[in-house]
Amino acid sequence: MTKKIIVSVLYLVLSSLVSSIGIYYFIYPSNFAPIGMDGVATMLHEVTGVSTGYFILALNLPLLILSIIFLDKKFTILTILSVVLTSLLIILLETLHFPQYVADSDKLLPAIFSGVLLGLRTGLLLKIGASSGGVDIIAGIISKKNPFINFERYITVICYIIILSSYAVYHSLESIMLSFIQMFVFEKTAALVMQNLRNAVEFKIITDHPELLKDDIISNLKHGATIVESKGMFTGETKSMIFCVVNTRQVPEFMKILKKYEHIFVYSSEVSSVNGNFRWRKEDIAK
Numbered sequence: 001m002t003k004k005i006i007v008s009v010l011y012l013v014l015s016s017l018v019s020s021i022g023i024y025y026f027i028y029p030s031n032f033a034p035i036g037m038d039g040v041a042t043m044l045h046e047v048t049g050v051s052t053g054y055f056i057l058a059l060n061l062p063l064l065i066l067s068i069i070f071l072d073k074k075f076t077i078l079t080i081l082s083v084v085l086t087s088l089l090i091i092l093l094e095t096l097h098f099p100q101y102v103a104d105s106d107k108l109l110p111a112i113f114s115g116v117l118l119g120l121r122t123g124l125l126l127k128i129g130a131s132s133g134g135v136d137i138i139a140g141i142i143s144k145k146n147p148f149i150n151f152e153r154y155i156t157v158i159c160y161i162i163i164l165s166s167y168a169v170y171h172s173l174e175s176i177m178l179s180f181i182q183m184f185v186f187e188k189t190a191a192l193v194m195q196n197l198r199n200a201v202e203f204k205i206i207t208d209h210p211e212l213l214k215d216d217i218i219s220n221l222k223h224g225a226t227i228v229e230s231k232g233m234f235t236g237e238t239k240s241m242i243f244c245v246v247n248t249r250q251v252p253e254f255m256k257i258l259k260k261y262e263h264i265f266v267y268s269s270e271v272s273s274v275n276g277n278f279r280w281r282k283e284d285i286a287k
Helices: 003-030 037-048 054-070 073-095 108-127 135-144 149-166 173-194 210-219 249-260
Strands: 200-207 226-231 240-247 265-273
Touching: 003 037, 003 054, 003 073, 003 108, 037 054, 037 135, 037 149, 054 073, 054 135, 073 108, 073 135, 108 173, 135 149, 200 210, 200 249, 210 240, 210 249, 240 249
Parallel strands: none
Antiparallel strands: 200 240, 200 265, 226 240
16 A cells, blocks of 8 residues: 555545544534535424434535546545545434534534534545535636636535525524634634645845855755846846745745845745745755
């Protein structure tokens, strides 16, 4: 079994576990609907008393069939495994009468933590090219058929409709507000998980003497950079612009180098994510 397969299996199991805990442990006793197909399944559970796990399977079945027809084979297989495993874990937790978090008065904490857990689930699944089913499959099909359509807007509208319809089940504006809070935390958590955690800083340096800086950056900072010829809009003079992305721990060292040069203009900006060749440790080979 290759490392990639092992990682995919671990992510799949972990995502299903946190998803089932988020729904059963936090959402069940707090009486509000999570976003997406999980929300529909949770509302049906509230009305019928039948486990959410069974409804997740039933609601996703036609969508999974469409996924088999229209979407990638790997995506479909992993999504099927995710849906089945999450459903079975929820059913198991109910059968074992696993303890639940019951808020005394303020239900804000269940909304926040369930949002974190479900967002973590979605982020982990997206990292291995899978999903939790439901609206993600709809989004995938729309994206494949119409790649230039902003399908995320329509998916968001669907989620809003599901949340607003929960009033018919819970008869409470508080439930709707908790769902919106959960949706906000969910989106932020999923986005955070999807980011590459190697945060960095991008420096742009305008100079007449790029070769001097080149030697300093490569020899002392042991880092690479990109030189682009540029032209001043006001003066019309030709200069060089150096682009260099360094990890946050290298910033003081880089600033020390730049202070040696008087006739340069420097500005920097934070980079939230870095992929590809990037020197992370000081002893790494410059790339």
